[in-house]
Amino acid sequence: MAERSFKSEVAKLRLGAGAEFRGEGILAVTKALLQSGVSYVSGYQGAPISHLVDVLADAQDVLDELGIRFEASANEAAAAAALAASINYPLRGAATFKATVGTNVAADALANLASSGVTGGALIIVGEDYGEGSSIMQERSHAFAMKSQIWLLDPRPNLPSIVRAVEHGFELSEASHTPVMLELRIRACHVWGSFTARDNARPAFTLAHALANPMRDVNRIVLPPASYLQEKEKVEKRWPAAVRFIEQHELNEFFDGDADDIGIIMQGGMYNTALRALEILGLADVFGESRVPLYVLNVTYPLIESELVRFCVGKKAVLIIEEGQPEFIEQAVNTILRRADVQTRVDGKGMLPMAGEYAGGVVKDGVRKFITAYRPDLIVERMPPLALQQPPSERLAKAQQALAGKVHGRPPSFCTGCPERPIFAAMKLVERELGPQHVSCDIGCHLFSILPPFNVGNSTMGYGLGGAGAAALSGAGGRRAVALVGDGGFWHNGLASSVGNAVFNKSDNVLIVVDNGYAAATGGQDVPSSAADNRMRATGNSIEKAVRGVGVQWVRTLTRTYDVARMRDTLKEALTTAVKGPKVIIARSECMLNKQRRERPLARKRMQAGARVVRERFGVDPDTCTGDHSCIRLSGCPSLTLAPNPDPLRREPVTRVINSCVGCGLCGEVAHAAVLCPSFYRATIISNPTRWERLKDRARAAVIGWLQRRMDWRLAAA
């Protein structure tokens, strides 16, 4: 089950015509899919589109009513391949994943789909994880659209526009027999807004119809000679059809303005930020009434030459606001204007930075540069005082100087009680004995190991590729590389690429499979080896069996990662054993975030019902803690923090365990395994104890209390 339940969001999916839908952008997309009469949806979770997958996973009843099949795909390639159903049949289908990492994985299927062409509308919804908070390499989906000729939608980031984009996307796809990609930036996915719903549509032609009378057309299959024809068809038939549709339905938007000797061309997704920049500069009002004419590309590929020429003719210059690089749109616009012999100057990356997120300040500065270059009169005359004093003002500068170097980075890290933390604590201990290791990381929470306090990890090559990333280094000079893969990555791609590959190539490396029972980093979705039984999916498939199945001989499964000593010894054995071939350690303990979400409420209920509830938490005695903090360096748990030293003779702050501690036990295990200090204690708190426990406690209190009084008396006496 996902990190949170989406039952309330599911109710929104049932809204009928005229009702107001209020919610997140990505949920609006989900509702729009149902309104568009999709027959199937496939996807692989990942920010920022996880919620689409999670909601559909919780919405089985709604999907059943509409006869929709939902695939929680094994990976993005599988999700994209499912769109094959729209090649031969008039079935509308959608696939969704995180971009560009997901698009990379899906590229093979997408290229085949695009070459075949589609009969039913095929929509690929990509969540563009670019800029602030992004966890991946900074690239553009635009390149994939161009190379495979998939039309790319980049709608204005408000719910009505996004919903319209979904509905038009299917029509465009069918009109041009081409798959369509809907690109949504992370904030657009999470923007909270509203739109007026329409009834959900049950597809006329169903999956059952398709299976009942299969259709085939050899020209739709990627194999010579069809593949050559398909390329011609792309440029001769599908492209012109797309252009016609986009023009007729006015998917792109024009906004007039009185300063019509200049203009701004922008990706639809940039609209709100660009408008706010203009508004601050006094060139637009809050309702989007702009003095500078705007051409908003809700479709960023293909570009519509006639529209571009129409917008640029008679203007001395246009600014292109295009986030990311290379600047595909700017290059194309230049070509188009050159061909049409339009002399308008094209400014883009010359005024805005080539790389990086186009955040508000960035866009504002770019627009100011552009206006100052071509229409300084507009700014000088009309800029409100707010924009006149350009932040940072002197006071701000002074404040920022005062803070320089004092604000430490705060990257994401392992949660309190995370079962992955002890794995890296153990690795640090092994490092002390065997020296530093080369560690090939994967994708998932465990990648936080590269940051303090662990500083473990040399590279990450992609989801499920941890083992493959260490392949070249296998056993060189008698040493072994360590590789990591999560259970998510393992089932995504790791079994073949990191395990099977290592077996086949007689790798001598060590692979640690971090099995926390979920795809945790993407929101705690189930994977084939998850323990929870899931009505819709087959869970409980053993990773160890799978690993042995592809031929690994040396496998160790640890069912309590918190046992640091055991983890350390197992890892040492794997690194030193004479056994050749890949060594796989499966480190299994449930993701604490999900475990707490499940168990906390139950415990609270049991306690209120008067049932016996035991809670454990750890603590540090400030009078024996010497403030060296090696415990924190070996753990980094958020519930381990600092407190002023109560000892008047000591200056270093002591370690303190705050009440958020979930009693995972790592502190104690580390104190033992690393021979740290005797300051850690475990407090076991028993609510509603049994009569026997209360009796025992009274007896203890009597004896211990008497001895303690004697001690105090001895201390007080001379």
Add this chain to the structure above:
Amino acid sequence: MEAQLPKMRPITIAVVALGGEGGGVLADWIVDLAQHGGYLAQATSVPGVAQRTGATVYYVELFPNSAARTAQREPVLGLMPMPGDVEVVLASELMEAARAVERGFVTPDKTLLIASTHRVYAMTEKIALADGRVEPAALLAGCREAARQLVAFDMAAIADAAGSVVSAVLFGALAGSAALPFPRAGFEAAIRRGQVGVEPSLAAFSAGFEAARTDHPAMPPPSSPGAAATLPPPELRELLDRAARDFPGEARAVVTPALERLRDYQDADYAREFLARLAPFRELEQRHGDGRGALLAETARQLALAMTYEDTIRVADLKIRASRFARVRAEAEIKDGQLLEIAEFFHPRTQEIADTLPAPLGRWLLRTSWARRAVDRTTRRGRVIRSTSIGGFLALYALSRLRPLRRRSLRFASEQAALTAWLGLVAQTARDDYALALQVARMRGLVKGYGDTHERGQAKFDRLVALLPQLGGRSDASELLEGLIKAALADEAGQALERAIADAAALAPSPPATAGRAAS
């Protein structure tokens, strides 16, 4: 249209928080509050892995429905805070508030900054070998300088007292600041509609509300359990009086707690020995000091700490005290009817056991391989002792009663020797370089902790002692040593120290031999 571009603008609010800290809940409350208060509200965030304890920003824009209706247009609302254009910044922690200033969200002409002054330390602050904490006053000053108005107080303390979370106090402070065009009732209604921990949230809310309106925010009484100060016994009182007579201000502030500590650790005679060992430094201080008595104070502090090194006897003694049990009860927030069991995590190794034994016996154990192996076997794994069980308590009690034997133990002997050597070094240095002597005294602080930690510290201390001969005579000796001590605390393995030593050697007119080795 030139003339009438309306000046109507949205209200811009940024919530800066740590992932999983309830910043999302706060944003939802604000949206709900606004929508029920006749405003359009748009909120965005950047979740994903950033949510895993990392710094995140939630951004909200509000716009009056009425204005949209009269214009018959939907406003275009922003999806991210624009530097210089944020009216309210809500910060759930002090360093995050400072981060908002660094990012330009907080500007003197515009921004009301509502921040909690409590600290959630960054990893880089926590992993320091000594004290890596950033000076909170500096962070607060930066915030005050940058903000148009600053509302800042410890919201975590208030939240704890109310059994709620910081976001509820922030919401209350937002209401109290009257920055938004909504009545208090509207805020509270939003919390009720939210349906998560309503009662505690409302309590925290109103505490935050009041605190934001008063200059002296309501603070919960500091909960500091522990032994109530008892009147010192006569023999100690006599020593304390002597100390009060003989020692100047700064030193007295150290010597008084030191005497109590030493007597608590061993006995009054031990405290007397402390004064005796310290006596020569009073005279040194008078002769070479600058009147502030820094060397005397630091030497006294280090001496007292060194004389009360943590051994198994001391640890057992501290673990089983009534005051300690009380402290744990408080920290674990034990309520009536709940039972508490305490389990201690010890990992005594053969070395520590030998240290506790009478010196000859301890030496014998360490050099007799079969005996050592036998003990090694039993100490390979750590021990968990339940100090709240009678058996566990008695074991620790018995250990603590070995105190009289301490003076004859192996560790005691070695510690005394080491102390004498170090004190001699300080005294000798003080005669020709007072400032350097102060650093030599401070240097002793490197030796602390248990097991590996203690060994690493000892090694670094010895390394510096070996370097002293080369430092002597250099005009910048004390600065150099101060730098080296800092470097020694930069990392566990001591690489930073070796680098610093190499650099110091490079500075020297004629690079001394040992430093050359260090560099290689």
